[in-house]
Amino acid sequence: xxxLSIGYLVGGRLSLHHPSLGRFSIIFLTAxxxxxxxxxxxxxxxxxxxERIEDPRYGSLVASGFLFIVPTVIMGMISPYSVRLLxxxxxxxxxVAGFLYFVSTLGSALGTLATSFYLVLWFEMNTILTxxxxxxxxxxxxxAFASRWSAS
Numbered sequence: 001x002x003x004l005s006i007g008y009l010v011g012g013r014l015s016l017h018h019p020s021l022g023r024f025s026i027i028f029l030t031a032x033x034x035x036x037x038x039x040x041x042x043x044x045x046x047x048x049x050x051e052r053i054e055d056p057r058y059g060s061l062v063a064s065g066f067l068f069i070v071p072t073v074i075m076g077m078i079s080p081y082s083v084r085l086l087x088x089x090x091x092x093x094x095x096v097a098g099f100l101y102f103v104s105t106l107g108s109a110l111g112t113l114a115t116s117f118y119l120v121l122w123f124e125m126n127t128i129l130t131x132x133x134x135x136x137x138x139x140x141x142x143x144a145f146a147s148r149w150s151a152s
Contacts, residue, residue: 003069007076014077015084021147024081028140031074036133038067039126075136079104 042062047062053059082100087093119128 003072004076007073007078008080010073011077012080012084015081019081019084021085021143021150024078024085025140027077027081027148028136028143031078032133032136032140034074035071035129035136038071039129039133042067042125044135048057048091 002031014023014027014050045066049057049063049066050059053062055098079100086096086100123131
């Protein structure tokens with residue numbers, strides 16, 4: 001939650017300086033680039049942490065921090081940047097922000113339920129991370145193409 005909060009703050013600040021679909025795509029692509037190495041290094045990072053911290057509660061907290069802080073901060077930047085790109089007038093800003101928060105919260109709830117009850121039973125964690133990385137890449141490329149298409 002702290003990582004998302006930081007991402008919201010950074011994304012809001014970033015959206016003040018020449019917001020564009022091209023820059024929006026960079027957020028998605030950067031998140032994908034930061035997330036995918038976890039597929040290869042998660043085991044080594046967890047072993048390193050648990051060799052130093054024996055308590056599973058604190059070890060899990062530190063390991064998840066090492067693994068997910070950076071990608072989560074970057075993904076947190078998406079929501080405020082989305083609001084900035086979609087708001088056309090100050091009168092519609094509340095409606096746009098409310099709709100995006102609705103979609104975001106609904107997606108989080110459905111994603112949590114799907115992951116908890118199904119995905120972790122059907123797939124290995126590395127497969128789930130790979131699929132998430134591919135989704136981020138697809139969204140980043142889609143925004144990049146939309147940016148180029150709208151510019152021409």
